[in-house]
Amino acid sequence: MKRLISAVLLWAMIFCCTACGRNAGQQASSNHDAASDESTAPSSDQGEKSKEDDIKPSETTVSAEVGKFDFEKKTVLLNSGYEMPSMGLGTYSLSDEECYDSVTALLKSGGRLIDTAYMYGNEAAVGRAVRDSGLPREEIFVITKIYPGEQFANPEKAIQDALDKLDIGYIDMMLLHHPGENDVKAYLAMEKFVENGKIHSLGLSNFYVEELKEFLPQVNITPALVQNEIHPYYQENDVIPYIQNLGIVVQGWYPFGGRGHTSELLGDSVISSIAKAHGVTSAQVILRWNLQKGVVVIPGSSNPDHIKENLDLFGFALTDEEMNRIRALNRNEKHDWY
Numbered sequence: 001m002k003r004l005i006s007a008v009l010l011w012a013m014i015f016c017c018t019a020c021g022r023n024a025g026q027q028a029s030s031n032h033d034a035a036s037d038e039s040t041a042p043s044s045d046q047g048e049k050s051k052e053d054d055i056k057p058s059e060t061t062v063s064a065e066v067g068k069f070d071f072e073k074k075t076v077l078l079n080s081g082y083e084m085p086s087m088g089l090g091t092y093s094l095s096d097e098e099c100y101d102s103v104t105a106l107l108k109s110g111g112r113l114i115d116t117a118y119m120y121g122n123e124a125a126v127g128r129a130v131r132d133s134g135l136p137r138e139e140i141f142v143i144t145k146i147y148p149g150e151q152f153a154n155p156e157k158a159i160q161d162a163l164d165k166l167d168i169g170y171i172d173m174m175l176l177h178h179p180g181e182n183d184v185k186a187y188l189a190m191e192k193f194v195e196n197g198k199i200h201s202l203g204l205s206n207f208y209v210e211e212l213k214e215f216l217p218q219v220n221i222t223p224a225l226v227q228n229e230i231h232p233y234y235q236e237n238d239v240i241p242y243i244q245n246l247g248i249v250v251q252g253w254y255p256f257g258g259r260g261h262t263s264e265l266l267g268d269s270v271i272s273s274i275a276k277a278h279g280v281t282s283a284q285v286i287l288r289w290n291l292q293k294g295v296v297v298i299p300g301s302s303n304p305d306h307i308k309e310n311l312d313l314f315g316f317a318l319t320d321e322e323m324n325r326i327r328a329l330n331r332n333e334k335h336d337w338y
């Protein structure tokens with residue numbers, strides 16, 4: 001009998017421990033979920049972010065919300081916890097005054113995302129237009145980039161130069177413009193500026209699958225964005241899902257094929273016929289096609305009417321059949337070397 005009572009007691013203890021363990025495990029897991037939800041909550045104050053948010057790519061917990069486009073708010077949620085507008089303005093090749101006027105036109109038309117770079121030589125003009133707009137700083141999202149060579153070799157100086165030229169308090173997102181010597185060193189320096197709140201989110205440009213496989217295990221903060229060439233003649237249909245599955249948002253450059261190619265692309269008979277069916281322009285069809293693929297767009301323009309038109313993308317939607325017709329235009333035809 002004694003033996004029977006001991007056996008029952010032992011069984012009860014084991015059951016209790018296992019059940020407690022399971023509860024503890026469940027608690028831990030729901031705490032973890034809560035933590036990851038918090039890490040993706042939009043925040044305008046980097047100072048409040050915990051270092052735990054900065055997880056290594058191999059440990060990335062991709063929240064279901066990251067990378068989702070909100071077509072009402074016209075934004076996408078980044079893995080850094082910040083929201084980024086899903087369309088904006090590219091400033092490549094815009095001279096100082098052109099750039100100032102174009103950014104001003106964008107902001108007046110309701111656009112809030114601007115892409116610049118050290119190499120474009122117009123960061124100061126972007127910053128001046130942002131300051132002169134009178135808009136609250138936190139409403140505007142500015143991306144800039146540092147370049148291989150001297151800048152990657154001395155990244156702290158390059159980053160500080162960008163902050164000084166822009167003169168808008170902090171940089172919403174900084175990208176490495178290209179892979180290259182010292183790219184990991186440059187990225188790790190950008191991570192330090194994230195820690196002190198001077199940069200909110202990090203990203204890469206002109207990184208494809210092989211480059212990402214090599215690069216990501218060497219850094220601490222998973223990039224929030226990859227910016228690559230994407231247009232109907234160069235669609236990157238393998239690369240885009242690869243990047244998105246890492247919880248990284250994709251942004252396309254040369255949406256109209258880049259200067260010298262725009263008339264061919266905008267005049268393409270398939271795109272023109274889809275545009276006609278919706279009563280919109282070819283430019284709007286291409287930009288909308290990107291958004292429906294989950295790709296953020298930054299068309300370049302110095303024409304205020306085009307800038308306004310390029311933001312007007314939410315009054316129509318492409319059907320699956322139209323998306324497929326555009327997909328069939330892919331020629332794998334890159335329009336620049338990088």
Ligand SMILES: NC(=O)c1ccc[n+]([C@@H]2O[C@H](COP(=O)([O-])OP(=O)(O)OC[C@H]3O[C@@H](n4cnc5c(N)ncnc54)[C@H](OP(=O)(O)O)[C@@H]3O)[C@@H](O)[C@H]2O)c1
Nearest residue numbers: 090091092253254255256257258283299300301302303306
């Ligand atoms: N990361 C990188 O390596 C990289 C490389 C290249 C570019 N980028 C970024 O991507 C941005 C976009 O590329 P991009 O500006 O070179 O080329 P793009 O956007 O493909 O094309 C710009 C051209 O399209 C015209 N355009 C714009 N909107 C139009 C509209 N609604 N109707 C008709 N034409 C229109 C512009 O002329 P108007 O001025 O007359 O409107 C301009 O000539 C750049 O500005 C830059 O920010 C990044």
